[in-house]
Amino acid sequence: MPSFSDRLAAAVRAKGPLCVGIDPRWEALPRAIRERHRVVLGADYQSAAWAFAEFGQRVLELVVPYCGIVKPQAAFFELFGPPGMVALQTLLARARRMNLVTILDAKRGDIASTATAYADAAFTGCAIDGSTLPVWDADALTINPYLGRDAVEPFLTAAKKGDRGVFVLVRTSNPGAGLFQDLVCNGKPVYRHVAEEVARWNAPTRGESGLGDVGAVVGATHPRELVELRAAMPDVWLLVPGYGAQGGTAADVKAAYRPDGLGAIVNSSRGVTFPFQPDDRDWEAQIVAAAQKAQAELRA
Numbered sequence: 001m002p003s004f005s006d007r008l009a010a011a012v013r014a015k016g017p018l019c020v021g022i023d024p025r026w027e028a029l030p031r032a033i034r035e036r037h038r039v040v041l042g043a044d045y046q047s048a049a050w051a052f053a054e055f056g057q058r059v060l061e062l063v064v065p066y067c068g069i070v071k072p073q074a075a076f077f078e079l080f081g082p083p084g085m086v087a088l089q090t091l092l093a094r095a096r097r098m099n100l101v102t103i104l105d106a107k108r109g110d111i112a113s114t115a116t117a118y119a120d121a122a123f124t125g126c127a128i129d130g131s132t133l134p135v136w137d138a139d140a141l142t143i144n145p146y147l148g149r150d151a152v153e154p155f156l157t158a159a160k161k162g163d164r165g166v167f168v169l170v171r172t173s174n175p176g177a178g179l180f181q182d183l184v185c186n187g188k189p190v191y192r193h194v195a196e197e198v199a200r201w202n203a204p205t206r207g208e209s210g211l212g213d214v215g216a217v218v219g220a221t222h223p224r225e226l227v228e229l230r231a232a233m234p235d236v237w238l239l240v241p242g243y244g245a246q247g248g249t250a251a252d253v254k255a256a257y258r259p260d261g262l263g264a265i266v267n268s269s270r271g272v273t274f275p276f277q278p279d280d281r282d283w284e285a286q287i288v289a290a291a292q293k294a295q296a297e298l299r300a
């Protein structure tokens, strides 16, 4: 199997840098789907989770001509407990069968011994008597580096073993990102220290495209830092969220690409998957139009 970074490069070459985030919200679902899966609370969230699975799979079918990468956000599925996790697993499996590169957005991070379990869950599954049964089987996972190098290493090891990738939070898209990330120590902001560490972790993993399997998350909402971080991590894939619903524009993310057009994938979740009102009968056409527009804008 080609390395994660080479699979990502192939996806971007084929369909451009758009990554569609799957972040389903019950109240925002098309009314027809909500009614098909009427929720009778008191037992569990089974029917609500089916609604997420149906919506998510339909979104995959609608956006696949326009993007080669999808990023389900685990939180929205966890909200429905075990049935929600089954819906997430179903969606990831479906995306894989459609040859989409999958990024599980769960922002994991813990002491090394626990991080190993998170990493195995994300990628290859638990080894029992020499064999493994994959759980999420994602191509990549988002991780939080706050606990330090030893806590990140299990993710790097597991990714290497399974030809997978990680995206490390470097400069996040939220308005309060600077509270810790901009603190200056040893002459530079914390996010620059993280970026330099990411570049080091990434260097030995570089594939044919020259890019590696250890990526960085850098928000579209901070264009100045995006320019700075592209230069600081020339061989690192950037996952750029914040385009669309959070206000980032195609012009803001331009600096994230390398001259060869690779090096960045740009996520849009609500902007592509919820451009409609729940009562709109043409919700599918609206998703197609939003995906088409995002692909064209980002490719241009």
Ligand SMILES: O=C(O)c1cc(=O)[nH]c(=O)n1[C@@H]1O[C@H](COP(=O)(O)O)[C@@H](O)[C@H]1O
Binding pocket: 021, 023, 073, 105, 142, 171, 172, 173, 174, 217, 218, 219, 241, 242, 243, 244, 245, 246, 267, 268, 269, 270, 271
């Ligand atoms: O790691 C992420 O994907 C992420 C990092 C970040 O800095 N900001 C950010 O918005 N995200 C995720 O990207 C998605 C953005 O969703 P929209 O704002 O709806 O496009 C959500 O799933 C967030 O959890």
